[in-house]
Amino acid sequence: MLIVISFFIAHWYASVFAQSFFLHRYMAHRMFSMSAFWERFFYFFTFATQGSSFLHPKSYAQLHLEHHKHSDTENDPHSPHFLKDVVSMMINTGRIYLDFKNGRRQSSSPYIESLPTWNTIDRIGNSHLVRLAFCGLYVALYLWASPPIWMYALLPIHFLMGPVHGAFVNWCGHKYGYRNYETSDRSKNTFPWDILFVGETFQNNHHRFPNRLNFATRWYELDLGYPVIWLLGKLRIVVPR
Helix, strand or coil: CHHHHHHHHHHHHHHHHHHHHHHHHHHHCCCEEECHHHHHHHHHHHHHHHHHHCCCHHHHHHHHHHHHHCCCCCCCCCCCCCCCCHHHHHHHHHHHHHHHHCCCCCCCCCCHHHCCCCHHHHHHHCCHHHHHHHHHHHHHHHHHHCCCHHHHHHHHHHHCHHHHHHHHHHHHCCCCCECCCCCCCCCCECCCHHHHCCCCCEHHHHHHCCCCCCCCCCCCCCCCHHHHHHHHHHCCCEEEC
């Protein structure tokens, strides 16, 4: 049981950090720069930690920038105010994400074409066989650890870890919590629940300051992703803009 709990926590935080650090703050907002080596390292890290739910980085960036452009309007890919429930929001988000990934939709952002891609990882990560292999690894670990039967209910979260994080962040971050700033959308902050999402549900703060590296703005708020990025900056792995 302890092995499964430890694996679930490790997978949860590694995956949500990859999504926040690499996909969101680096790819979508270019909040910092890094060398080609470290770019490849974190590209692979994102693939490894998201596993069966790997999200194509450039397509994620395009999707996220559309969210900022149309936040909480009927053109927002994932606004809880125009979609009836979390499942319909995930389906709509997935449809638009695939439109970007398959070239059926183009972003208007001026720097999208300059974003890095890694064709080998993109091809492997989006392979159905590779996704199924990751699912098989998760199941095999559970079978080996022999946890109580109810813990197998966690497996679907492993399978869909990236979209699950996105669903929580976009549904809760625009529906529940408090607002520090008046913005044109309905974004909110959901601290202290954000401890599970390393800064990502400080949506009101982020929409007010979309390029600010630290998503927390009040003394009592804590963006768990920021201290890690601060340390990476001190180690010269990243260079904040």
